[in-house]
Amino acid sequence: xxxxCAKTDEAADMKTLDEKETVKFDKFAREWRxxxxxxxxxxxxxxxxxxxxxxxxxxxxxxxxxxxxxxxCTAEREFKVIISLHHSAYQTWEAKKFQxxxxxxxxxxxxKGVDQVExxxxxxxxxxxxxxxxxxxxxxxxxxxxxxxxFAREWRxxWSHDNGRQAxxxxxxxxxxxxxxxxxxxxxxxxxxxxCTxxxDFKVIVAVSRTAYSDWEAKQFEPEKAFxxxxxAIPVHDHACRPPRRCRHRGHQPMxxxxxxxxxxxAVMCHAGCACWALQDLVRALRGFSTDQGLYVxxxxxxPRIDFGHEKK
Numbered sequence: 001x002x003x004x005c006a007k008t009d010e011a012a013d014m015k016t017l018d019e020k021e022t023v024k025f026d027k028f029a030r031e032w033r034x035x036x037x038x039x040x041x042x043x044x045x046x047x048x049x050x051x052x053x054x055x056x057x058x059x060x061x062x063x064x065x066x067x068x069x070x071x072x073c074t075a076e077r078e079f080k081v082i083i084s085l086h087h088s089a090y091q092t093w094e095a096k097k098f099q100x101x102x103x104x105x106x107x108x109x110x111x112k113g114v115d116q117v118e119x120x121x122x123x124x125x126x127x128x129x130x131x132x133x134x135x136x137x138x139x140x141x142x143x144x145x146x147x148x149x150x151f152a153r154e155w156r157x158x159w160s161h162d163n164g165r166q167a168x169x170x171x172x173x174x175x176x177x178x179x180x181x182x183x184x185x186x187x188x189x190x191x192x193x194x195x196c197t198x199x200x201d202f203k204v205i206v207a208v209s210r211t212a213y214s215d216w217e218a219k220q221f222e223p224e225k226a227f228x229x230x231x232x233a234i235p236v237h238d239h240a241c242r243p244p245r246r247c248r249h250r251g252h253q254p255m256x257x258x259x260x261x262x263x264x265x266x267a268v269m270c271h272a273g274c275a276c277w278a279l280q281d282l283v284r285a286l287r288g289f290s291t292d293q294g295l296y297v298x299x300x301x302x303x304p305r306i307d308f309g310h311e312k313k
Contacts, residue, residue, distance in 0.1 A: 015087055017123065017195055019164025023172045025123040025195065027066055028090040030098055032105060033080040033120070037113030041142025044113030045072070048079045049146045051107045058100045064089030072140055072148065079114075084124045120196060127179060127191040127204075135211045150189055151213035153221055156203040157231050168195065170234045171202045174227065181223040187212035 017023040036044040052070060059068055064086040071080040081104075085093065093099075101119065108117050137147040159167040175193060182191050187209035194203040204227075208216055216222075 013088070015123075017165065017197065018169045018172070020166075020169045022169055023165070023195065025125040026087060027084040027124045028087050029082050029084040029122050029124040029194070030101065031080055031082050031120040031122060032101065032108070033078060033116075033118050034108050034114050035077050035116040036079050036111075038077065039113055042140065042146070043142075044111050045079060046141045046143045046145055047111045048108060048114060049141075051104065051111070052081055054107075055100055055104050059083055062093060062099075071152070072146065074140065082124070087123075121198065122194050122196040122201070125193045125195075127175065127193055128183065129190040130183075130188055132187065132189040132209055135209050138210060149210050150207050151210055152205050152207040153224065154203055154205050155224065155227060155231070156201060158200045159202050159234075161200065167234055168202060171231060174230050174234070175204055178223055178227050182206060185222075186215060 014024040014026050017025065034048065036042065036048055049070075056068070059065065062083065062085060065083065066086060067082075067084045069082040069084075071082065072078065073080075098119075105117055105119065108114055135149050137149050140146040140148065157171065159165065159171055172193075179191070182188065185206065185208060189207045189209060190205075191207070192205045194205065195201065206221075
């Protein structure tokens with residue numbers, strides 16, 4: 001294992017995400033992602049990689065760009081490109097419509113077998129990185145153009161915006177607590193933390209050398225089990241629910257999702273049955289996560305008890 005150097009809090013001019021000012025970041029990032037097909041030797045993945053290669057020069061010319069990462073998950077058929085840059089440069093890039101995002105996304109959508117093409121804004125913060133030994137590249141497609149030398153585990157959760165984003169503060173404290181153990185993972189290359197305030201995402205990405213992954217897997221990705229257990233134990237904070245927004249479809253009223261135990265409610269679906277914006281809240285609830293719309297369900301209670309009812313005009 002290489003020498004690890006902690007990076008947290010070393011960058012100047014940080015921004016904070018919580019009232020306690022413990023969740024800091026120095027970079028904004030854009031994630032361009034899609035699902036690909038496994039057909040024809042993962043031809044759509046091959047073509048997605050070709051699109052990235054084509055646009056890489058333009059991406060690297062984005063002012064203050066700090067990194068470009070490509071993530072492929074064969075289990076979920078995900079292809080992701082994460083472009084990070086200093087937070088002070090994000091607005092300038094946004095004013096230019098995140099060039100070349102529009103052309104890149106259009107090129108992805110044109111690939112046969114690619115769907116669910118999306119973008120997302122997030123914050124990215126390095127926790128630490130290590131000097132890693134070089135290993136041979138491995139292929140992911142039949143054409144041998146999509147290669148990798150690193151495996152990663154992503155530990156993630158949703159957090160509540162209540163009480164100054166206390167749940168996010170607690171999640172960050174947990175990550176800080178486990179840094180020492182993470183540095184002991186054999187051939188660990190880096191640990192990054194991603195926070196998205198729009199979707200309430202908290203993610204920890206632990207990257208290891210490709211050749212070390214099977215040994216780490218044999219140890220159940222230690223300290224993953226303990227980290228996840230403590231993450232699940234972070235309290236969900238109740239608050240007065242916020243007024244529901246109307247469905248985007250004109251004239252439709254949102255339904256209300258209510259937790260009978262707490263009385264908290266959230267808008268979920270309009271009475272016409274269309275898949276409006278709040279469907280995501282229902283999905284989160286069924287997974288046992290809290291939402292920022294006011295519905296909170298105990299994580300360990302299994303399938304939450306919920307009532308449905310139409311909101312009156």
